[in-house]
Amino acid sequence: MWQEYPLIKVELRALEDFLESSFSSKRNRLDAISRGVLFAGGKRIRPAFTILCAMCGKYDRERILPLAACVETLHTATLVHDDIIDDADLRRGAPTVVREQGADIAVFTGDYLLAKALVFFLKGGLEDIDLGQIAAAIEAMCKGEADQFFDRGHIPDFRRYLGRIMKKTALLFAASCTLGAHAAGCDQSVVREARRFGLYYGCAFQIADDLLDVSSERHVEGKPVMHDIKEGVFTLPVLLAAARNPETADIFRSVGKKGAVASEVLETLRATGAIDASLEIKERYRKKALSHLSRLPQGENTEILKAFVHRI
Amino acid sequence: MWQEYPLIKVELRALEDFLESSFSSKRNRLDAISRGVLFAGGKRIRPAFTILCAMCGKYDRERILPLAACVETLHTATLVHDDIIDDADLRRGAPTVVREQGADIAVFTGDYLLAKALVFFLKGGLEDIDLGQIAAAIEAMCKGEADQFFDRGHIPDFRRYLGRIMKKTALLFAASCTLGAHAAGCDQSVVREARRFGLYYGCAFQIADDLLDVSSERHVEGKPVMHDIKEGVFTLPVLLAAARNPETADIFRSVGKKGAVASEVLETLRATGAIDASLEIKERYRKKALSHLSRLPQGENTEILKAFVHRI
Numbered sequence: 241m242w243q244e245y246p247l248i249k250v251e252l253r254a255l256e257d258f259l260e261s262s263f264s265s266k267r268n269r270l271d272a273i274s275r276g277v278l279f280a281g282g283k284r285i286r287p288a289f290t291i292l293c294a295m296c297g298k299y300d301r302e303r304i305l306p307l308a309a310c311v312e313t314l315h316t317a318t319l320v321h322d323d324i325i326d327d328a329d330l331r332r333g334a335p336t337v338v339r340e341q342g343a344d345i346a347v348f349t350g351d352y353l354l355a356k357a358l359v360f361f362l363k364g365g366l367e368d369i370d371l372g373q374i375a376a377a378i379e380a381m382c383k384g385e386a387d388q389f390f391d392r393g394h395i396p397d398f399r400r401y402l403g404r405i406m407k408k409t410a411l412l413f414a415a416s417c418t419l420g421a422h423a424a425g426c427d428q429s430v431v432r433e434a435r436r437f438g439l440y441y442g443c444a445f446q447i448a449d450d451l452l453d454v455s456s457e458r459h460v461e462g463k464p465v466m467h468d469i470k471e472g473v474f475t476l477p478v479l480l481a482a483a484r485n486p487e488t489a490d491i492f493r494s495v496g497k498k499g500a501v502a503s504e505v506l507e508t509l510r511a512t513g514a515i516d517a518s519l520e521i522k523e524r525y526r527k528k529a530l531s532h533l534s535r536l537p538q539g540e541n542t543e544i545l546k547a548f549v550h551r552i
Numbered sequence: 553m554w555q556e557y558p559l560i561k562v563e564l565r566a567l568e569d570f571l572e573s574s575f576s577s578k579r580n581r582l583d584a585i586s587r588g589v590l591f592a593g594g595k596r597i598r599p600a601f602t603i604l605c606a607m608c609g610k611y612d613r614e615r616i617l618p619l620a621a622c623v624e625t626l627h628t629a630t631l632v633h634d635d636i637i638d639d640a641d642l643r644r645g646a647p648t649v650v651r652e653q654g655a656d657i658a659v660f661t662g663d664y665l666l667a668k669a670l671v672f673f674l675k676g677g678l679e680d681i682d683l684g685q686i687a688a689a690i691e692a693m694c695k696g697e698a699d700q701f702f703d704r705g706h707i708p709d710f711r712r713y714l715g716r717i718m719k720k721t722a723l724l725f726a727a728s729c730t731l732g733a734h735a736a737g738c739d740q741s742v743v744r745e746a747r748r749f750g751l752y753y754g755c756a757f758q759i760a761d762d763l764l765d766v767s768s769e770r771h772v773e774g775k776p777v778m779h780d781i782k783e784g785v786f787t788l789p790v791l792l793a794a795a796r797n798p799e800t801a802d803i804f805r806s807v808g809k810k811g812a813v814a815s816e817v818l819e820t821l822r823a824t825g826a827i828d829a830s831l832e833i834k835e836r837y838r839k840k841a842l843s844h845l846s847r848l849p850q851g852e853n854t855e856i857l858k859a860f861v862h863r864i
Contacts, residue, residue: 270698321663325656344637344701347659348694351633354666355690362684368674371683375674378667382660386582389656 241283241551245544251291251301251308252284258305259312262356270352273337273345278316280332286311286413288548289441290420293434295541297424306363307423311416313360314374317353318381318412320346325385326467354378366423373415384408392472395482395489401475402443405450410442430536437532441549444525448552450475451518454509466502469495476521481514488512526552553595553863557856563603563613563620564596570617571624574668582664585649585657590628592644598725599624600860601753602732605746607853609736618675619735623728625672626686629665630693630724632658637697638779666690678735685727696720704784705808707794707801713787714755717762722754742848749844753861756837760864762787763830766821778814781807788833793826800824838864 242248259278265271287308294304322328323336324346330336338346361374384407387400396404417438421431453468454477468475469492474482482489488508495505509515529549536542554560571590575583599620606616634640635648636658642648650658673686696719699712708716729750733743765780766789780787781804786794794801800820807817821827841861848854 268695268698269702270695318663321659324659343655345698347633347636347662348697348701350659350663351630351666352691352694352698354663355687355694358670358683358687359691362680362687365680368677371670372674375667375670379664379671382664382667383580383582385660386580386657386664389660390581 247540248288248544255287255305255308258309270349273349274353277320277337280334282332286315286416289416289438292541292545293417294420294424296421296430296537297426299424303364303423306360307419310357310360313353314357317350321350364423370419370422373418377411377415380407380411388473395474395479401479405443405446409446410439413442414438433532433535437529440525440529444522444529444552447476447522472496477509477514477518480517481509481512484512559852560600560856567599567617567620570621582661585661586665589632589649592646594644598627598728601728601750604853604857605729606732606736608733608742608849609738611736615676615735618672619731622669622672625665626669629662633662676735682731682734685730689723689727692719692723700785707786707791713791717755717758721758722751725754726750745844745847749841752837752841756834756841756864759788759834784808789821789826789830792829793821793824796824
């Protein structure tokens, strides 16, 4: 995905080397397990954002790469823990840690990755304010996941849904951008725009992800579909459909109990126009992201970000 | 336990208030769940060490309490995650998070507590070097738990056992002491002695805990006995017994398969003199702790620590 942009491709290659050498202990089994999930083909969006936002200021690879590694490692930690909750079989196309090693090791691998993320953060030599961002992002991710868990079976309103995806997803994107811009010595106003860019991109990203879950009856990009609905986790398309036609709520709620089938859910979402309405909302957040992106100092780096945002 | 020492009692009371107000959100279910485990009657040893070591320097409650809260919250996070692994029913006499809320919420509650620990750390306004201690302690705890997990069924040698308990337990005690002394502006040599005190205390503490597991046929202090052996986790008494009489190894290994019973294990440990030998080693580490403690600037605080160490 980043292959066509030499500017970022080179840095991400250096990031792979950094991560490789940071999880290379032969004696530490957690390193081997961490490598398995770190190098299973993640898209490296968050670290790429850190790097590209840092290019708005004085780019210093020695400082920025550890921060890029920090956000990617943190993200990977949450994936490992999320997979325990979802009891997932596959992640990035490979068997999950929980499936291969059991929940016990998956818990510690996630914790270990969190600790390593802190170690990388320190290597970036940043300030308290940035650690505050990281801590707040982790805290928010936990809250978002807990909200989602306790909301199971309930269709949230838009406000609650938005709060959930901000916490679950968008704040880490925001932190990824902020860390880069701040470490590169950008002005406060630039750091703020970078943060908002990441935040709104994160919202659009999660809405797209949620749409993917209901977009087809079959697996898409290696992910199982209708997984959320089956678990009683209701996202944007469902809440919009239920708002437009309250009678449809029962259809969605019955999926987990093997009542309605995937085709019926799809049909309902299409009939109420909920898919198109979700796409529109996603588009709105994408535009917000682009608008903040346009207020950053423009260069090849922001062009890459722009091209990337257009791909959601 | 701290009741007889007004100097620390007052500070720990303030710590309770700090923790209470830090996990007080009515809307955040993770706060309520965290409170359940934070206030289930933990002994507060680690934060007490932070506070008492800080009293070797310029004690500033505003700075020290958040650090004390940091180490206690971190410790609690590891308990919540450990209970998932052990599938434990009780912790501090109350039902565990995993038992009451399920593994999903237990994973996030632990992560949430980790994030809060970072937030508290920041409130203490410490430096990178201290965050490095925290990160290293978390990293080590994960490695120690993973070592223990992968070693199941194998009787470790003393060196490996010592490495495991250092990582699992002693490094967090060491960090608790270091943070306090460092934040109170103590000389590097004092910080170093405080660290060693914590490290050796932690070793003695874990050996005592491991002895508790094999000390009786019945529950002790609300903990199930022979739990480790049943899980194939072999600690100091077992490795000493097996070293003295290699034929006993089969007895220990068969416990998990419902071969040997608790009484037989106890009898074997006593017959080989492994219990007494373990007590001697514990005593050695306690003395090491006391020796480093005696090199700290002496005062009422170190007297309290001394009295406390004598209680292991």
